[in-house]
Amino acid sequence: MGIKGLTKLLADNAPKAMKEQKFESYFGRKIAIDASMSIYQFLIVVGRSGTEMLTNEAGEVTSHLQGMFTRTIRLLEAGIKPVYVFDGQPPDLKKQELAKRYSKRADATEDLQQAMEAGNKEDIEKFSKRTVKVTKQHNEDCKRLLRLMGVPVIEAPSEAEAQCAALCKSRKVYAVASEDMDSLTFGAPRFLRHLMDPSSRKVPVMEFEVSKVLEELNLTMDQFIDLCILSGCDYCDSIRGIGGQTALKLIRQHGSIEHILQNINKERYSIPDDWPYQEARRLFQEPLVCTDDEQLEMKWSAPDDEGLITFLVNENGFNSDRVTKAIEKIKAAKNKSSQGRLESFFKPVGNTSMPIKRKAYWLP
DNA sequence: ACTCTGACTCAAGACGTT
DNA sequence: TTGAGTCAGAGT
DNA sequence: AACGTCC
Numbered sequence: 001m002g003i004k005g006l007t008k009l010l011a012d013n014a015p016k017a018m019k020e021q022k023f024e025s026y027f028g029r030k031i032a033i034d035a036s037m038s039i040y041q042f043l044i045v046v047g048r049s050g051t052e053m054l055t056n057e058a059g060e061v062t063s064h065l066q067g068m069f070t071r072t073i074r075l076l077e078a079g080i081k082p083v084y085v086f087d088g089q090p091p092d093l094k095k096q097e098l099a100k101r102y103s104k105r106a107d108a109t110e111d112l113q114q115a116m117e118a119g120n121k122e123d124i125e126k127f128s129k130r131t132v133k134v135t136k137q138h139n140e141d142c143k144r145l146l147r148l149m150g151v152p153v154i155e156a157p158s159e160a161e162a163q164c165a166a167l168c169k170s171r172k173v174y175a176v177a178s179e180d181m182d183s184l185t186f187g188a189p190r191f192l193r194h195l196m197d198p199s200s201r202k203v204p205v206m207e208f209e210v211s212k213v214l215e216e217l218n219l220t221m222d223q224f225i226d227l228c229i230l231s232g233c234d235y236c237d238s239i240r241g242i243g244g245q246t247a248l249k250l251i252r253q254h255g256s257i258e259h260i261l262q263n264i265n266k267e268r269y270s271i272p273d274d275w276p277y278q279e280a281r282r283l284f285q286e287p288l289v290c291t292d293d294e295q296l297e298m299k300w301s302a303p304d305d306e307g308l309i310t311f312l313v314n315e316n317g318f319n320s321d322r323v324t325k326a327i328e329k330i331k332a333a334k335n336k337s338s339q340g341r342l343e344s345f346f347k348p349v350g351n352t353s354m355p356i357k358r359k360a361y362w363l364p
Numbered sequence: 365a366c367t368c369t370g371a372c373t374c375a376a377g378a379c380g381t382t
Numbered sequence: 383t384t385g386a387g388t389c390a391g392a393g394t
Numbered sequence: 395a396a397c398g399t400c401c
Contacts, residue, residue: 002384002385007385007386008386037384040383040384041376041377041383041384042377044376044377044383044384045375045376045377046377046378046400047377047399047400047401053401054399054400054401055401056401057401061401062400062401063377063400063401065401066377066378066400066401067377067378070377070378070379070400071377071378073378074377074378101383104383105383108383129376129383130383131383132383133383179384179385180384181385196377240368240369241367241368241369241393241394242367242368243367243368243369244367244368245366245367245368246367246368268394316401317401318400318401319400319401322400
């Protein structure tokens with residue numbers, strides 16, 4: 001997933017577009033998060049040892065619930081208002097990519113089988129992580145959990161990342177938090193990396209602003225999208241021998257993929273057959289997203305105590321005391337941040353009534 | 365010298381106790 | 383799986 | 395900081 005080498009490309013060519021932020025500085029902010037990505041991480045790592053994971057009495061996996069529960073509480077305690085966005089139908093162009101992943105998983109499943117027969121623990125550990133897939137059930141479990149916690153859930157018609165970006169463009173959220181750089185390609189005005197990293201692992205939150213990226217790279221949004229496609233994205237191949245640096249050079253020189261294709265040495269570089277870069281571009285420019293205000297309504301409400309206990313304790317074997325304490329944490333957090341952001345507290349001095357200078361629609 | 369590729373490595377959540 | 387990091391090798 | 399536990 002994502003855009004190959006984009007972090008480094010931006011670090012080298014647009015350092016001012018990224019700034020370090022403190023986790024605490026997002027108090028009171030609404031933040032959109034790609035749920036499937038989080039669930040995937042939880043399934044890989046939470047409570048795993050070999051093929052063993054956290055499970056309920058029926059033997060169903062609960063690692064994703066454990067992860068989602070504790071992380072969401074962490075966010076709420078920091079005064080952050082998370083909204084989780086779930087994937088819908090993937091676009092057709094992504095099907096090949098998904099097919100690749102599917103076959104890799106199948107391979108890993110065979111490898112795992114062999115490792116288990118051979119009793120090779122390290123291999124079991126390694127291969128079992130590669131067989132992880134987020135299922136419909138995992139998604140539904142997490143939606144149910146989040147709703148019981150009083151945290152809004154949005155179901156995207158297609159790509160969750162694209163929907164997150166759209167929410168941010170229409171100012172329904174302050175920023176998109178993701179580890180996936182294509183949030184920027186989808187035009188998320190403000191994009192946060194490493195938001196969930198604990199402060200113990202000294203990785204600061206990195207905040208990117210698309211407008212600054214474009215300004216510093218001196219590209220239009222459309223050109224930036226072309227740059228991302230050339231660097232390597234999920235939707236189509238890139239041109240062998242052209243990486244980020246060369247792509248940036250070529251885009252600056254020729255302005256678009258079309259003009260690059262007209263001007264580069266085709267002996268030197270072989271262009272993929274039937275290269276669907278235009279469709280890929282379209283998916284980034286105008287992805288299928290929901291813009292209906294009613295479906296995008298977001299409410300952070302009080303947790304449903306009974307519902308949570310039924311779901312987590314009765315149905316999934318969570319420890320009753322822990323869940324009760326956690327519910328208290330949620331309530332305390334909601335009280336603390338219910339007044340929202342105290343603007344006077346957080347804003348830099350002397351700026352409030354300045355008219356917003358709009359360079360482009362995606363500025364905050 | 366620069367850039368890209370491919371092969372390799374590593375870690376990955378969050379919490380409480382020690 | 384992903385990204386990030388590092389290495390070597392090869393092409394310009 | 396390292397380690398075991400969470401289910």
